[in-house]
Amino acid sequence: MRLSIGQVHRNVLALASSRSCFVLGDRLSFRMLSQPRVAGFHQTAWRGSQILEDNSRGGPLTLASLEVQSRVGYGKKEKVARTAVPKPSSRASSLNVKPKVSSNVKPAKSALMKSAGIKKTLKVDEAMFSAKSFEELGLPPLLVDQLNKEGLTAPTEVQSAAIPIIAQKHDVVIQSYTGSGKTLAYLLPILSEIGPLKRTMEQDNSEKRSGVEAVIVAPSRELGMQIVREVEKILGPSDKRLVQQLVGGANRSRQEEALKKNKPLIVVGTPGRISEISAAGKLHTHGCRFLVLDEVDQLLSFNYREDMHRILEHVGRRSGATSRDVLGPLARRSERQTILVSATIPFSVIRAARSWGHDPVLIRAKSVVPLDSVTVPRPALSQSDANSTSPSQSVNQAAVGSLPPSLEHYYCTAKAQHKVDTLRRCIHALEAQTVIAFMNNTKPLKDVVFKLEARGIKATELHGDLGKLARSTVLKKFKDGEFRVLVTNELSARGLDVPECDLVVNLDLPTDSTHYAHRAGRTGRLGRKGIVVTICEENEGFVVRKMRKQLAVAIKPCEFTEGELVVHKEDVE
Numbered sequence: 001m002r003l004s005i006g007q008v009h010r011n012v013l014a015l016a017s018s019r020s021c022f023v024l025g026d027r028l029s030f031r032m033l034s035q036p037r038v039a040g041f042h043q044t045a046w047r048g049s050q051i052l053e054d055n056s057r058g059g060p061l062t063l064a065s066l067e068v069q070s071r072v073g074y075g076k077k078e079k080v081a082r083t084a085v086p087k088p089s090s091r092a093s094s095l096n097v098k099p100k101v102s103s104n105v106k107p108a109k110s111a112l113m114k115s116a117g118i119k120k121t122l123k124v125d126e127a128m129f130s131a132k133s134f135e136e137l138g139l140p141p142l143l144v145d146q147l148n149k150e151g152l153t154a155p156t157e158v159q160s161a162a163i164p165i166i167a168q169k170h171d172v173v174i175q176s177y178t179g180s181g182k183t184l185a186y187l188l189p190i191l192s193e194i195g196p197l198k199r200t201m202e203q204d205n206s207e208k209r210s211g212v213e214a215v216i217v218a219p220s221r222e223l224g225m226q227i228v229r230e231v232e233k234i235l236g237p238s239d240k241r242l243v244q245q246l247v248g249g250a251n252r253s254r255q256e257e258a259l260k261k262n263k264p265l266i267v268v269g270t271p272g273r274i275s276e277i278s279a280a281g282k283l284h285t286h287g288c289r290f291l292v293l294d295e296v297d298q299l300l301s302f303n304y305r306e307d308m309h310r311i312l313e314h315v316g317r318r319s320g321a322t323s324r325d326v327l328g329p330l331a332r333r334s335e336r337q338t339i340l341v342s343a344t345i346p347f348s349v350i351r352a353a354r355s356w357g358h359d360p361v362l363i364r365a366k367s368v369v370p371l372d373s374v375t376v377p378r379p380a381l382s383q384s385d386a387n388s389t390s391p392s393q394s395v396n397q398a399a400v401g402s403l404p405p406s407l408e409h410y411y412c413t414a415k416a417q418h419k420v421d422t423l424r425r426c427i428h429a430l431e432a433q434t435v436i437a438f439m440n441n442t443k444p445l446k447d448v449v450f451k452l453e454a455r456g457i458k459a460t461e462l463h464g465d466l467g468k469l470a471r472s473t474v475l476k477k478f479k480d481g482e483f484r485v486l487v488t489n490e491l492s493a494r495g496l497d498v499p500e501c502d503l504v505v506n507l508d509l510p511t512d513s514t515h516y517a518h519r520a521g522r523t524g525r526l527g528r529k530g531i532v533v534t535i536c537e538e539n540e541g542f543v544v545r546k547m548r549k550q551l552a553v554a555i556k557p558c559e560f561t562e563g564e565l566v567v568h569k570e571d572v573e
């Protein structure tokens, strides 16, 4: 498949997140020269979605509903015989990665093409979606050896798709369901280009580079540290100083000293701390080649706007490269490759990525499409609907396809005062060993922990009010199996990787389907089995049923009686 994408214009960038909107700089609009063939989407959840061309209107694009068909076929409201659902697998679950054939990897193109705004050709070999090994994806031998040492032998689907595209120097948006391996999907092409495991080329002038070459931004300390550990694991003990954490809550002067002493190639941090140290002149990122925003939809929310503004303006902006004469501020930003990642991508992120990137593409399961061709999905709507752009619609659409197909979803009702008891019965009925229970606020977490402990279930709490040390200790103990239940709030919903987690419980309703998706995604990681149970009050059932429609997954009504899960049937609303 051959695609040409091109022609860049200056304009105004309006960066709208699901929750907010802020102005950053230039906007690009692209002229599509040839239409891509959209490869089949991976998940059935995508089946109902439609991509409609909307470039002709010129004005702001309209967010409209995807109108995804629910895959759930509900009959009459009736109680069915007690259904024995598969028990969640315990700590030894197996991978479900099914690679197929070899791929034809295209060598990286000159960065000059980017900065000059020259049209690039995106080569997509369908075989690359099913590479059997990391070698087939063109990763350097040293890096492949290191991965094999760590027991990583076969790429996941999203890794097979993303690695060759990032190697072609495209700016990318990666959307793939929770637990599908997105972290390595962007780390591996970066480590192929920088650091001791990189590909060696005849004309390798990278030795001339100095300073930070990749900045990875994550919305929480926990996620930041998780990414750091992933990089350290691959680099090995002798080179782990080449990655530096810049997360909030940690000692800032120690971080600054480490930057000076170790001269890391990669920094991973939270927006506030990165921009703080950068503003203090202690972090030089102008020569940076890669900027990754992990959990991009959250990073572009209102809360982070000032810090993200600084990061987007400074990373990869070479000193002296003012280039206003040629392409304006765009040219300065184009020195870097921008990689945006999340399981949930609202249209506002697509719009932002178009504005920042050169030839940006969307990698979504088995499809790679120029962002130019991704338009606001507009199913049969009235004119007034089509003209209204609702942020909440954008958020809702973002969650479709964000969940692994292996997950089972249920909901049951209980009075507020009986929720912990329902949780206990749920854990026993499902024989869950590693449980994450979500609530919306911090205060009640302790009370739930206390009640669970009183019922003989080892539990602990995790939230932002705990100090950094306490947070990492709690998490480590939970991962080590010292506690059966982690009672937490939204802090743990994004990116947290506890592969053994076999049950997620919502003790409070998530705010919307996007929040549901990220919470739910803490279980069923990388093909493992996982169960999600939402315990809501009687009058909240309609919210769950609404999310069920928006997510296009079956969330079945149930109850837990006599040590068993009893599944009910229900009318579709």
Ligand SMILES: Nc1ncnc2c1ncn2[C@@H]1O[C@H](COP(=O)(O)OP(=O)(O)OP(=O)(O)O)[C@@H](O)[C@H]1O
Pocket: 095, 151, 152, 153, 154, 155, 156, 159, 176, 177, 178, 179, 180, 181, 182, 183, 184, 342, 343, 494, 495, 496, 497, 499, 521, 522, 525, 526
């Ligand atoms: N190729 C692979 N082989 C085996 N394990 C892998 C591979 N790639 C990733 N993993 C493991 O899979 C788990 C999930 O990966 P990761 O955290 O990157 O998922 P994710 O898609 O970023 O999820 P989320 O959207 O929740 O952040 C991790 O434990 C990771 O180490």
